[in-house]
Amino acid sequence: MIELDRVAMRYGDNELFYDASLSLTPGSFHFLTGPSGAGKTTLIRLCYGDLLPTGGNVRLFGDPTVTLGRDALAHARRRIGVVHQDGQFLDHLSVEDNVALPLIVSGQLNAARRSEVRDLLGWVGLSSRRNARPQELSGGEKQRAALARALILSPDVILADEPTGNVDWEMSVRLLKLLLELNRLGKAVLLATHDLSLIRSVRGTVQARVLRLSDRRLGAGGADI
Numbered sequence: 001m002i003e004l005d006r007v008a009m010r011y012g013d014n015e016l017f018y019d020a021s022l023s024l025t026p027g028s029f030h031f032l033t034g035p036s037g038a039g040k041t042t043l044i045r046l047c048y049g050d051l052l053p054t055g056g057n058v059r060l061f062g063d064p065t066v067t068l069g070r071d072a073l074a075h076a077r078r079r080i081g082v083v084h085q086d087g088q089f090l091d092h093l094s095v096e097d098n099v100a101l102p103l104i105v106s107g108q109l110n111a112a113r114r115s116e117v118r119d120l121l122g123w124v125g126l127s128s129r130r131n132a133r134p135q136e137l138s139g140g141e142k143q144r145a146a147l148a149r150a151l152i153l154s155p156d157v158i159l160a161d162e163p164t165g166n167v168d169w170e171m172s173v174r175l176l177k178l179l180l181e182l183n184r185l186g187k188a189v190l191l192a193t194h195d196l197s198l199i200r201s202v203r204g205t206v207q208a209r210v211l212r213l214s215d216r217r218l219g220a221g222g223a224d225i
């Protein structure tokens with residue numbers, strides 16, 4: 001569904017990585033680790049066509065992102081749910097409307113979809129916070145709202161950039177469990193995290209690949225779990 005084929009990425013003279021290959025197939029689960037600044041967020045942005053590679057190819061559902069026009073890219077992106085590191089909420093909207101935003105923007109919000117938004121908020125444990133503003137949420141609540149918003153268009157692929165960054169251990173495990181549940185439903189998941197103990201916590205319970213981005217290379221990050 002998403003394929004990186006010998007991808008290189010540089011910002012000006014700063015080459016972040018080269019020769020990076022990766023295939024996110026249905027039902028696959030990948031952890032992406034690596035030091036701060038190695039390029040994990042950049043790699044995720046390449047995976048949904050937010051950036052174009054400076055070398056190699058990124059293919060979304062078969063088509064190289066460099067060849068996709070605006071409409072085709074928007075169409076492909078609707079199949080990819082992104083959980084951003086910083087949430088990226090609109091502060092003047094309620095949590096519920098933030099989650100519904102992809103439906104509002106694409107003109108799909110009706111009574112049935114509104115009820116799906118509420119179901120999703122229930123699934124991530126935020127029913128009682130649906131009328132709050134994003135700035136009133138705790139770190140863990142924000143991350144769960146970001147996950148709900150990423151899921152509202154029923155994507156085939158979920159890209160999560162440090163979703164457990166600012167939350168305590170219990171909440172990290174809870175978020176990871178939500179992602180694993182989605183993965184069991186057949187969705188491809190890529191989860192970037194610094195937290196190796198989180199990866200170890202699911203050892204033996206899930207088939208996942210651990211990738212490490214460091215020294216400008218994307219490689220295996222230790223034993224797969």
Ligand SMILES: Nc1ncnc2c1ncn2[C@@H]1O[C@H](COP(=O)(O)OP(=O)(O)OP(=O)(O)O)[C@@H](O)[C@H]1O
Pocket residue numbers: 011016034035036037038039040041042043
């Ligand atoms: N738009 C940009 N223009 C120029 N340099 C950038 C841009 N975006 C990121 N960088 C640089 O690229 C490098 C990699 O950034 P990136 O955010 O991808 O790393 P990361 O591995 O996700 O880091 P962290 O774990 O701290 O979030 C950093 O040195 C960053 O300053």
